[in-house]
Amino acid sequence: MHDRTTSDRTSDPSGTVGRGDGMDSVTRPFVAHRNLLFTVAYEMLGSAADAEDVLQETWLRWAGVDPATVRDPRAYLVRITTRQALSHLRTLGRRKESYIGPWLPEPLLTTPDVAEDVELADSVSMAMLLVLETLAPVERAVFVLREVFDVGYDEIAPAVGRSQAAVRQIAHRARAHVAARRPRGTTSAAETRRTVEAFRQAVETGDLQRLLGLLAPDVVLLTDGGGVVRAALAPVVGADRVAQVLGRITGVMSLRTAQVNGDPALIARLGGEIDTVVAVRIDDGLVTGLYAVRNPEKLSHLERETALRR
Structure with missing residues (x-):
């Protein structure tokens, strides 16, 4: 105090x-x-x-x-x-x-x-x-x-x-x-929105072929549970393995797109409560990175907008 x-x-x-x-x-x-x-x-x-x-x-x-x-x-x-x-x-x-x-x-x-x-x-x-x-x-x-x-x-x-x-x-x-480490290719805001929406639909409907078509072969999924909720303890690498993980939430959670950290992202709800936020990295039209935050301690700023300024 x-x-x-x-x-x-x-x-x-x-x-x-x-x-x-x-x-x-x-x-x-x-x-x-x-x-x-x-x-x-x-x-x-x-x-x-x-x-x-x-x-x-x-x-x-x-x-x-x-x-x-x-x-x-x-x-x-x-x-x-x-x-x-x-x-x-x-x-x-x-x-x-x-x-x-x-x-x-x-x-x-x-x-x-x-x-x-x-x-x-x-x-x-x-x-x-x-x-x-x-x-x-x-x-x-x-x-x-x-x-x-x-x-x-x-x-x-x-x-x-x-x-x-x-x-x-x-x-x-x-x-x-x-x-040397920033995103490889440029993607327009419109293309990003289309890709994220297509990704959402593919995950929500369980359309494996469409999902695989959106994922880069070397796509990486990181999940942050903080030891509080279930999450992979190591990166999940490769389109097939990532698609398999994403398939587990088909029909279980409701997904909607939202502006998270300035970019389109997915918010997954379970029983009406926010369960996971998935930020999407897109390079040259393909999803190359997925960042899934599940730690409940990190989800408190998703019920209201935060104003950022330069």
């Missing part, structure tokens, strides 16, 4: 969102940039729960600052958020070491405008977040700030505790690392 004796403004300002009136000079800039700060933290962590913790910590530090001394509130808030996210990233790394089975990012039901911002949608896609997982913490922070949010090297340097020259080298290394 934090100390509320300084002033009432040290409480979480989320309740002030949308009021507009009565916000003081500290609360107003935080609320104005809240969605941006959440997006920065989420892209660095891949966890909405941890990103929300980072926002709370950012607010507590920001509430103790005299706004008259801050030239650029947005840059200042991003710097605080980055430092807090880096701290969480190291802790999260230790948690992942003992995680049961594949660890996947926490999926978000995103607003339509996220999909319209192609660069933002790409940066929060499951495929990209998994690529970012392969970066060292500072590399990830530098890449996210520079490539996604176009933050200057002079602002990134104090946020990550490195010199500008070092940050430039880190950015170059991170870009090369990501470029």
Whole structure:
């Protein structure tokens, strides 16, 4: 619990969102940039729960600052958020070491405008977040700030505790690392929607031939149950094996498409409750990756849309 004796403004300002009136000079800039700060933290962590913790910590530090001394509130808030996210990233790394089975990012039901911002949608896609997982913490922070949010090297340097020259080298290394691992082929938004819908129909109807026609020969299925619910503890590789696994949910779960992390995805319900979210990676018109999140602790952000901003 934090100390509320300084002033009432040290409480979480989320309740002030949308009021507009009565916000003081500290609360107003935080609320104005809240969605941006959440997006920065989420892209660095891949966890909405941890990103929300980072926002709370950012607010507590920001509430103790005299706004008259801050030239650029947005840059200042991003710097605080980055430092807090880096701290969480190291802790999260230790948690992942003992995680049961594949660890996947926490999926978000995103607003339509996220999909319209192609660069933002790409940066929060499951495929990209998994690529970012392969970066060292500072590399990830530098890449996210520079490539996604176009933050200057002079602002990134104090946020990550490195010199500008070092940050430039880190950015170059991170870009090369990501470029070598990001999706192979480009697929238009319209083609992605058609492919995901065809995939949904094939799974729901149990049309094996149609399903095999949509899956790349080397397709990979990752399932994240976190040791809480049943899930494969190792990647399932190959069209035949993946189709066999998907065939088990035919007629058992209801499937619908939704915008998850900026891309069309499938939400599977069992008895009316969300059971699994399946993000789909498509390269050159074929499904090359399936990311099925089943861990109930990671499904809380799918009943309402989350606004992401750059």
